[in-house]
Amino acid sequence: MKEEQKTEQVILDAAEIEFLDKGFGLTKTTEIAARAGVNHALLHYYFRTKENLFEKxxxxxxxxxxxxxxxxxxxxxxxxxxxxxxxxxxxxxxxxxxxxxxxxxxxxxxxxxxxxxxxxxxxxxxxxxxxxxxxxxxxxxxxxxxxxxxxxxxxxxxxxxxxxxxxxxxxxxxxxxxxxxxxxxxxxxxxxxxxxxxxxxxxx
Amino acid sequence: MKEEQKTEQVILDAAEIEFLDKGFGLTKTTEIAARAGVNHALLHYYFRTKENLFEKxxxxxxxxxxxxxxxxxxxxxxxxxxxxxxxxxxxxxxxxxxxxxxxxxxxxxxxxxxxxxxxxxxxxxxxxxxxxxxxxxxxxxxxxxxxxxxxxxxxxxxxxxxxxxxxxxxxxxxxxxxxxxxxxxxxxxxxxxxxxxxxxxxxx
DNA sequence: TGCATGTTTAACAACGGTGTTAAACATAAG
DNA sequence: CTTATGTTTAACACCGTTGTTAAACATGCA
Known part of the structure; x- marks a missing residue:
């Protein structure tokens, strides 16, 4: 369960960098996943949609x-x-x-x-x-x-x-x-x- | 030939509005065409690519x-x-x-x-x-x-x-x-x- | 041991946007 | 009239992105 929170945070950190760089519309969820060193399916497992992730x-x-x-x-x-x-x-x-x-x-x-x-x-x-x-x-x-x-x-x-x-x-x-x-x-x-x-x- | 320049200008004007609003990445060539009141094939006829149009x-x-x-x-x-x-x-x-x-x-x-x-x-x-x-x-x-x-x-x-x-x-x-x-x-x-x-x- | 959960892999469906093409049409100029 | 050019229509190929799914695997915990 600690692992769980850690991964979520890793994704959030990666998302922050990507979104700040390119904005919502030009950011690709696959690149967020890549930056987080995580499979892109996992990103959807945690946040379901790009929109959800972005809002956080x-x-x-x-x-x-x-x-x-x-x-x-x-x-x-x-x-x-x-x-x-x-x-x-x-x-x-x-x-x-x-x-x-x-x-x-x-x-x-x-x-x-x-x-x-x-x-x-x-x-x-x-x-x-x-x-x-x-x-x-x-x-x-x-x-x-x-x-x-x-x-x-x-x-x-x-x-x-x-x-x-x-x-x-x-x-x-x-x-x-x-x-x-x-x-x-x-x-x-x-x-x-x-x-x-x-x-x-x-x-x- | 006057008609020709006029259409080109109509497209450019429409493109200007769209690009200024949404930026290159989020602008759709189809919407530029729609705003110009022109078929989207015509846009490519004049400018070939979105990139060309944008640069102008x-x-x-x-x-x-x-x-x-x-x-x-x-x-x-x-x-x-x-x-x-x-x-x-x-x-x-x-x-x-x-x-x-x-x-x-x-x-x-x-x-x-x-x-x-x-x-x-x-x-x-x-x-x-x-x-x-x-x-x-x-x-x-x-x-x-x-x-x-x-x-x-x-x-x-x-x-x-x-x-x-x-x-x-x-x-x-x-x-x-x-x-x-x-x-x-x-x-x-x-x-x-x-x-x-x-x-x-x-x-x- | 066995179960639950996190994670990967790989493949896929759905969608939308770019750019192309061929055929038909309009029209002005020769 | 004929030709060249501008324009429309409609269909299409291609590609990338989002989001889903099923199966397998890892790991820690009961």
């Missing part, structure tokens, strides 16, 4: 992505420091999961029906982040520490800056080398730049 | 997207005004072609071989924008009008802010209504916010 992976990934928004609200400290920490934490998360945003966007575009299933647990997270930010902003503004900003726009600013870096990585990776920079070095600079840009927007 | 569409789209970078360099005027105009023009372009960035990224991820074919005409555009920006920045910095910034980062900042708005539209569209805002209104605000954020980053 997808839900997990949606949770990971929406939870990542929570990293934007960091520890309790002066607002600007908090935003800085939040941006950096979020940046690091995306750096560790570079394919995640594109994967989620793509699946939701390709099959909007999935949106209904995950809206219930995305919405509260956004609402929570929104509220926490709102409080922080109101306080910091009243203290004259920052300029006013709609929390939704601040979230968009942060997510935009952090996400695009990694979405464009496969495309720009080689081109950037033409400029003589290592891509790793560029990423480091980019993190600093993202923080600096958002903070500039906030500073009075 | 893809090249056109890559050109559109890379050329859009040129809109960032607007008319000749004080640097900050120029950047403002550039951001707005770029924003408007993406607004008119909201599916374009995701489409291009997706195809290049799915089939990196395509990158080689379009790198030759993307690279010069980036280089041109880079150089023009570099000149503008150097001058404005020496006049004490802006803080220094790497042109590549400035490009990234602008593209990031503008692109994500429309990439997340299908996902966030409904959620944002919960906040009581019209999405159209949100977009208008977003355009202002993008300009403001970038300009804040530049101002001394």
């Amino acid at each position: 992976v997808f839900e997990k990934k949606v949770h990971e992505l929406s939870d990542s928004l929570l990293t934007i609200i960091g520890k309790d400290c002066p607002f600007l420091d908090r935003v800085k920490g939040g941006i950096e934490a979020h940046f690091d998360f995306i750096a560790s999961n570079p394919k995640l945003p594109h994967f989620i966007f793509n699946e939701l575009i390709q099959n909007p029906r999935r949106l209904d299933k995950c809206k219930p647990f995305i919405a509260p997270v956004i609402a929570a982040v929104y509220k926490t930010m709102q409080d922080g902003i109101t306080k910091a503004v009243s203290e004259g520490k920052i300029r006013d900003i709609d929390p939704m726009h601040l979230m968009y600013d942060i997510v935009s800056m952090n996400v695009v870096v990694f979405m464009m990585q496969p495309v720009i990776g080689e081109v950037i080398e033409l400029e003589g920079k290592e891509y790793g070095e560029f990423l480091k600079q980019r993190k600093v730049e993202n923080v600096e840009t958002i903070l500039s927007r906030l500073r009075v | 569409v893809f090249e056109k789209k890559v050109h559109e997207l890379s050329d859009s970078l040129l809109t960032i360099i607007g008319k000749d005027c004080p640097f900050l005004d120029r950047v403002k105009g550039g951001i707005e023009a770029h924003f408007d372009f993406i607004a008119s072609n909201p599916k374009l960035p995701h489409f291009i990224f997706n195809e290049l991820i799915q089939n990196p071989r395509r990158l080689d074919k379009c790198k030759p005409f993307i690279a010069p555009v980036i280089a041109a924008v880079y150089k023009t920006m570099q000149d503008g920045i150097t001058k404005a910095v020496s006049e004490g009008k802006i803080r220094d910034i790497d042109p590549m980062h400035l490009m990234y900042d602008i593209v990031s802010m503008n692109v994500v708005v429309f990439m997340m539209q299908p996902v966030i569209g409904e959620v944002i209504e919960l906040e009581g805002k019209e999405y159209g209104e949100f977009l208008k605000q977003r355009k202002v916010e993008n300009v403001e954020t970038i300009l804040s980053r530049l101002r001394v």
